[in-house]
Amino acid sequence: MRYIRAMQEEAAEKGKLQINVTNAEDSRPVSDAQISISYTGVPEQTLERVATDSSGQTEILELDAPPEEWSLNPENERQPYSEYTLDISAPGYEPVSIAGAEILANVKAIQNVRMRPSNTGREEEEVFVIPAHTLYGDYPPKIAEDEIKPVNESGEIVLSRVVVPEYIVVHNGSPRDSTANNYYVKYKDYIKNVASSEIYATWPSNTIRANVLAIMSFTLNRVYTEWYRNRGYDFTITSSTAFDHKWIPERNVYDTISVIVDELFASYLSRPNVRQPILTQYCDGRRVSCPNWMTQWGSKELGDQGMSPIEILRYFYGDDMYINTAEEISGIPSSWPGYNLEAGSSGSKVRQMQEQLNVIADAYPALPKLTADGIYGPATEEAVREFQSVFGLPATGIVDYPTWYKISEIYVGVSRIAELT
Known part of the structure; x- marks a missing residue:
């Protein structure tokens, strides 16, 4: 009781939480999953059942x-966030427990849960414990490396162009820890x-953009230079802060960060005459x-002053840094047409999008079925709006860049298994 009283005294504000549950094998939604929520530390006292x-x-x-001020x-x-434990169960699936979901004031936390079908009849619970946020906990600092990698050494395999991968392989430990698991993770989810x-979702949006660009450029450098594979490892990147970035299995993300990643995911940072992401x-x-690197709290201060993402980045990395766009995005049926699809649009791109939404609607019955006629009428606009609201995008009814790629991503996820079987 003392723990709960202390929590309530500190909890002066409210945060939001939405939980999304899918089948780990085919990416389809799991309906009627039962979820109980408690304070981490008092698991026996349920606060909510949904x-x-x-x-x-x-x-x-x-x-x-x-x-909120504590995170600013x-x-x-x-500790500027409260921690909750989520216990998730559904018939035919192995139950999942996540301890330490982090709720910040005035932002929506999104907890994605992938449940494994129980093929054995035995229901063994998967338990995930989320460690402290890197700005609050104690983690080893980054070991400095050159920001541009030599790529003409013998034996170096490098890509000829910058490609956004569909998945990356994350080694959940330091590089030499052979006991650590490897995880296949969608690039945007990573x-x-x-x-x-690594940053607080309450920070200014341009600060979040600057940090997301730095994280993506770093990650794409690891992809482009095949950094770990060239050293005999079978992964793309690690979850060690000494070598790479902190990645945590099954941790929640935040809506303020999610929409920015969906908007920027094909971008990275460049210097003149350097092909690789920095x-x-x-x-x-x-x-x-x-010195000469970005500081997270410094970037927050510059965002407070109204600086743009590139101004924040140049403040730390120098004036010759600029934002570039990858030439290719892996794992999608076709690229963004280069313009918004909206009421009055027509043609093959509209038809393709309608056909993909119909496949998604087979898995997500809340989405309406469409006549795939290549005409963007009121029914298509409403279906797009419904899709956007389910998948955490602004519900405009317009297929913009983030929506096009989100439709592609979900379509590939729900149709791939069907094709394989």
Whole structure:
């Protein structure tokens, strides 16, 4: 009871939480999953019980959170988020427990849960414990590396152009830890996870953009130079802060970060006459200092001053840094047409999008079926709006760049298994 009283005294504000549950094998939603929520540390006292709908989603819950100011002030030493434990069960699936879901004031936390079908009849619970946020916990600082890698050494395999991968392989430990597991993670999900682990989602949007660009450029440098594979490892990147970024299995992400990653995911940082993405390293700027690198708290201060993402990045990395766009995005049926599809649009791109939405609607019955006639009428606009609301995008009814690629991503996810079987 003392723990709960202390939590309630500190919880001056509210944060939001939505839980999305899908089948780990075929990416389809799991409806009627039962979820109980408790304070981490008091698992026996349930605060809320909720169930998922036909889209595998819960309603948006309001939960107690510490004052937002705690996540905005670098001098604050109190934990700026509250921690909750989620216990998820569904018939035919192995139950999942996630301890330490982090709720910040005034932003929506998104907890994606992938449940494994129970093929054995034995229901063995999968348990995930989310460690402290890197700005609050104690993690080893980044070991400095050259930001541009030599690529003419004998035996170096490098890509001829910058490609955004569909998946990357994350080694959940330091490079030489052979006991650590490797995880296949969708690229965008990886970036959202790292950004949610390394900055606070309450920060200014341009600060979030600058940090997301730095995380993506660093990651794409690892992809482009095949950094670890050239050293005999079978992964793309690690979850060690000493070598790479903090990535945490099954941690929640935040809506303020998610929409920015969806908007920027094909971008990276360049210097003139350098083909590879720049290995943009950074530190927190409070416990650790790092001259010539971005500091996270420093980037927050510049965002408060109204600086744009590129102004923030150039402040730390120099004036010759610029934002570039990858030439290719892997794992999608076709590229963004280069213009928005909206009411009045017509043609093959509209038909393709309608056909993909119909395949998605087979898995997500809340989405309406369409006549795939290549004409963007009111029914298509409404279906797009419904899709956007289910998948966390602004519900405009317009297929813009983030929506096009989100439709592609979900379409590939739900149709791939069907093709294989």
